[in-house]
Amino acid sequence: MIEKDIIIVGGGAAGFFTAINAAEKNPHLKIAVLERGKDVLTKVKISGGGRCNVTHAEFIPQELVLNYPRGEKELLGPFHTFMTGDTIEWFEKRGVELKIEDDGRMFPVSDSSQTIIDCFLNDVEKYGVEVLKNQPVTTLKPLENGWEIQTKNDVYHCKKVVLATGSNPKIWKVLEYLGHTVAAPVPSLFTFNIKDERIKNIPGVVVKNVEITVQNTALASSGPLLITHWGMSAPSILKLSAYGALELAKMDYKFAISINFIGKSSPDCMASLKAIKKELNRKTVYKFPQFDLPKRLWYQLVLAADITEVMRWADLNKQQLEALTNQLTEAEFMVDGKSTFKEEFVTAGGLNLKEIDFKTYESKLHPNLYFSGEILNIDAVTGGFNFQNAWTGAYILAQNL
Numbered sequence: 192m193i194e195k196d197i198i199i200v201g202g203g204a205a206g207f208f209t210a211i212n213a214a215e216k217n218p219h220l221k222i223a224v225l226e227r228g229k230d231v232l233t234k235v236k237i238s239g240g241g242r243c244n245v246t247h248a249e250f251i252p253q254e255l256v257l258n259y260p261r262g263e264k265e266l267l268g269p270f271h272t273f274m275t276g277d278t279i280e281w282f283e284k285r286g287v288e289l290k291i292e293d294d295g296r297m298f299p300v301s302d303s304s305q306t307i308i309d310c311f312l313n314d315v316e317k318y319g320v321e322v323l324k325n326q327p328v329t330t331l332k333p334l335e336n337g338w339e340i341q342t343k344n345d346v347y348h349c350k351k352v353v354l355a356t357g358s359n360p361k362i363w364k365v366l367e368y369l370g371h372t373v374a375a376p377v378p379s380l381f382t383f384n385i386k387d388e389r390i391k392n393i394p395g396v397v398v399k400n401v402e403i404t405v406q407n408t409a410l411a412s413s414g415p416l417l418i419t420h421w422g423m424s425a426p427s428i429l430k431l432s433a434y435g436a437l438e439l440a441k442m443d444y445k446f447a448i449s450i451n452f453i454g455k456s457s458p459d460c461m462a463s464l465k466a467i468k469k470e471l472n473r474k475t476v477y478k479f480p481q482f483d484l485p486k487r488l489w490y491q492l493v494l495a496a497d498i499t500e501v502m503r504w505a506d507l508n509k510q511q512l513e514a515l516t517n518q519l520t521e522a523e524f525m526v527d528g529k530s531t532f533k534e535e536f537v538t539a540g541g542l543n544l545k546e547i548d549f550k551t552y553e554s555k556l557h558p559n560l561y562f563s564g565e566i567l568n569i570d571a572v573t574g575g576f577n578f579q580n581a582w583t584g585a586y587i588l589a590q591n592l
Contacts, residue, residue, distance in 0.1 A: 192346055192347075192348055193345055193346065193347045193348070194221070194347075194348050194349070195221045195222065195223045195321075195347060195348070195349045196220040196221045196222065196349060196350050196351070197213060197220055197221070197222045197223075197349060197350065197351050197352070197353065197592055198222075198223050198224075198225060198338075198340055198347055198349040198351075198352050198353070199222065199223070199224045199225070199352075199353040199355055199563075200225050200328050200340070200352065200353065200354050200355065200356055200362070201224070201225070201226070201353075201354065201355035201356040201357065201359075201563075201564070201566075202224050202225070202226030202227075202228075202230075202231035202232065202322065202324070203231070203232060203233075203234055203235070203355060203356075203357055203564065204232065204234065204235050204311075204564065204578060204581050204582075205355040205357075205563040205564025205565070205581040205584065205585045206224050206226075206353070206355035206563065206564070206585075207224065207231070207232065207311040207314075207315065208311075208563075208581065208582055208585035208586065208589075209353055209355060209563050209585040209588055209589050210222055210224050210315060210318075210320045210589075211311065211314045211315060211318065211320070211589075212585065212586050212589035212590070213588075213589040213592045214314075214315075214318035214319065214320050215314075215318060216589060216590060216592075217592070218318065218319075220592075221321075222318075222319075222320045222321070223320070223321040223322075223323055223347070223349075224315070224320060224321070224322045224323065225323050225326040225328060225340070225342065225347075226322065226323065226324045226325075226326060227325070227326060227327035227328070227356075227359075228324065228325065228327075229324055229325055230324070231322060231324065232307075232308045232311060232312075234357070235304055235307055235308055235311075236304050236305075236308060237304070238304060238578070239296070239298060239304065239575075241303070241304055242298045242299070242302045242303065242304060243298060243299060243303075243304035243306070243307045243578075244296050244297070244298060244573075244574065244575040244578065245278065245282065245289055245297050245298060245299065245307065245575060245578055246275050246278045246279070246289070246297045246575045246576075246578055246579045246582070247275065247295050247296060247297060247574045247575040247576055247579065248275065248291045248295045248296075248297055249275060249295065250274070250275050250276055252267055252270035252271050252274060253267065255270055255274060255275065255576075255579070256270060258571050258572050258574070258576045259569060259570070259571045259572075259576065259580070260379070260433050260434045260436065260539065260570060260571070260572070261539055261544075261568050261569055261570055262544065262567070262568070262569030262570070262571075262580065265544050265547075265549050265569070266549075266569070266580065266583070268549055268550070269549055269583045269584065269587055270583060272583070272586075272587055273582065273583045273586040273587060274579065274583060275297075275579060277582075277586070278579060278582050279297070281582070281586075282299075282307075282310065285310050285313075285314065286310075287299055287306055287307065287310050288300045294426075294574070295574065296574050296575050297575055325344065326342040326343070326344060326345065327342055327343050327361075328340055328341070328342050328356075328361075328362065328365070329341050329342060329343060330365065331352070331365050331369065333369070333557055333560075334348070336350065337349055337350040337351070337559060338350075338351070338352045338559065338560070340352060350559060351559040351560075351561065351592055352559065352560055352561070353561040353562070353563055353588065353592075354366075354560070354561070354562050354563070354566055355562075355563040355564045355566065355585070356566050357564060357565040357566060358376050358538045358540070358541065358565055358566075359566070360376075362566065363541070363542070363566075366542060369556070369557060369560075370556050370557075371542055371543065371546055371554070371556060372542075372543040372546065373540070373541060373542055373543065373568075374539075374540045374541060374542075374543065374568045375540055376538040376539065376540030376541065377436050377437060377440040377538060377539050377540055378432070378436065378440070378529065378531075378537070378538060378539075379432065379433050379436040379537045379538050379539040379570045380429055380432055380433055380537040380570075380572075380573055381429075381432045381529040381530060381531060382419065382421070382422060382423065382424040382428055382429070382432070382529065382530045382531075383422045383423045383424075383428055383432075383448070383526045383529060383530075384421050384422045384444075384526065384527055384528035384529060384530055385421075385422035385423055385524050385525065385526055385527070386422075386525075386527065387524055387525070388491075388495075389491040389492065389495050389522075389524075390418045390422075390423070390491065390524075393418055393485075393487040393488060393491060394418055394419050394420045395417075395418065395419075396417075396418045396485045396487050396488050397415060397416065397417050397418075397425070397485065398415065398416045398452055398484065398485065398488065399415055399483075400413060400414060400415065400454060401413065401414070401415075401416045401427055401450055401451060401452050401454075402427075402450070402451040402454060403416070403427050403428070403431060403448055403449070403450050403451075404448065404449050405431060405435060405438075405439070405446055405447075405448055406446065406447040406448065406449055406523070407446075407447075408435070408438060408446075410431055410434060410435040410438065410439075411431075412426075412427050412428075412430035412431045412434070413427060414426035414427040414430065415427060416428065416450070418488070421530055422526070422530070423524075426572075426573065426574075429572060429573045430572050431448075432529070433537075433539075433570065433571065433572045433573075434572075436539035436570070437539060439529075444526065444527070444528050444529045445525075445526065445527055445528070446525075446526050447523055447524070447525055447526070448523070448524050448526060449521050449522065449523055450521075450522045450523075450524065451519075451520045451521065451522075452482070452484060452488070452492070452519055452520070452522065453482040453484070453519050453520065455482075455519075455520060456520065457516055457517070457520045457521065460516045460519055460520050461512060461513070461516045463481075463482075464481075464512050464515060464516060465512065467481060467504060468504045468505065468507060468512070471504045472503065472504050472505035473503055473504075473505060474503060474504055475500070475501065475502065475503055476493055476498050476502055476503065476504055476507065477490060477493050477494075477498065477499075477500045477501075477502070482519065492515070492518040492519060492522070493515065493518075495514075495518050495522075496511060496514035496515040496517070496518050497511060497514055498511055498514075498515065537565070537570055537571075537577060538565070538570065539568070539570050540568055541565065541566055541567050541568035541569070542562060542566055542567050542568055543568060544567060544568055544569070547562060547567065550587075550591075551587070551588065551591040552584050552587055552588040552591070553588075553591065561588050561591075561592070562584075562588075563581065563584050563585045563588050564580070564581040564584060564585065565577065565580075565581070567584070
């Protein structure tokens with residue numbers, strides 16, 4: 192039997208952030224982190240393409256919560272306690288300076304996730320937090336004055352336990368056995384698989400701002416679009432995947448999307464094309480891209496409108512102008528499946544938020560049982576928001592242990 196004051200189950204970002212803040216506030220406590228595998232902080236390592244997208248430069252709580260398809264209401268209070276500015280200050284105190292990129296994402300100046308990992312490892316050593324690997328939890332049992340935790344190797348007793356295990360089905364089953372309810376997980380951040388002649392040979396093309404809707408739903412988004420070897424990606428797609436996580440899963444990831452590549456209505460587009468026809472009547476349509484579209488995309492949309500490579504603007508009839516308008520403002524693409532965004536895997540689903548006290552992150556069903564990070568049914572769009580949720584919950588939780 193191993194005795195501890197606090198045991199944190201999960202050796203990821205939320206687990207380490209909780210342990211460090213709890214140990215800093217109460218240096219006398221015996222704190223241990225249990226990691227089921229042989230390595231810790233593996234998700235931090237690959238996040239942000241290996242650079243670790245620590246947070247996002249959004250400093251107003253009411254605006255920050257808008258990036259969470261699940262958790263928007265619950266996070267408003269916590270973000271008033273600890274949010275982006277506090278995260279920046281926390282890391283700067285430890286010698287880790289963050290930088291803001293043009294799209295608002297924030298990374299360590301080193302551009303290496305190892306900087307964040309080293310920061311955490313240095314602090315757990317500094318504060319005497321014990322990190323125990325290869326300790327997968329099998330059972331969690333409430334005691335009169337604490338908890339008993341069984342792993343495949345040992346049995347632990349502690350006064351308080353923190354679950355920071357992320358999307359771990361085995362831990363969710365343990366929680367259901369304890370009376371908690373769990374929303375079944377589905378992928379939240381993913382790219383769209385699309386096979387279409389218009390984009391088949393133009394991977395790498397970026398359109399700065401498009402408007403996308405999922406047909407026969409209320410799902411819509413806007414933002415940059417990236418054409419890839421397998422389909423489409425970038426923020427406009429990832430927003431749809433996050434906010435439509437549950438709905439798109441029910442469709443088995445087979446659905447139609449409409450894309451407006453130029454941000455104009457169909458009538459406005461038609462009017463513009465007629466004006467261009469008069470102005471450039473002797474020019475070849477194919478060779479002169481309009482609306483600031485990338486050349487390679489313009490070529491494909493022109494061909495899809497049954498306009499040949501040699502046709503001049505003066506040659507276009509009403510049907511061809513309408514077809515080009517349709518390609519520019521209402522282009523339909525069939526989605527057939529999804530792909531994981533980079534190496535990051537985020538899920539919608541997890542512990543029912545109504546069963547958590549968001550002032551302390553303690554279970555409403557069991558005293559001295561706390562939760563941190565993605566084990567909760569909270570997820571965000573891409574851009575550092577999932578990490579900010581982890582830092583906020585872990586900090587508040589640690590102050591209340």
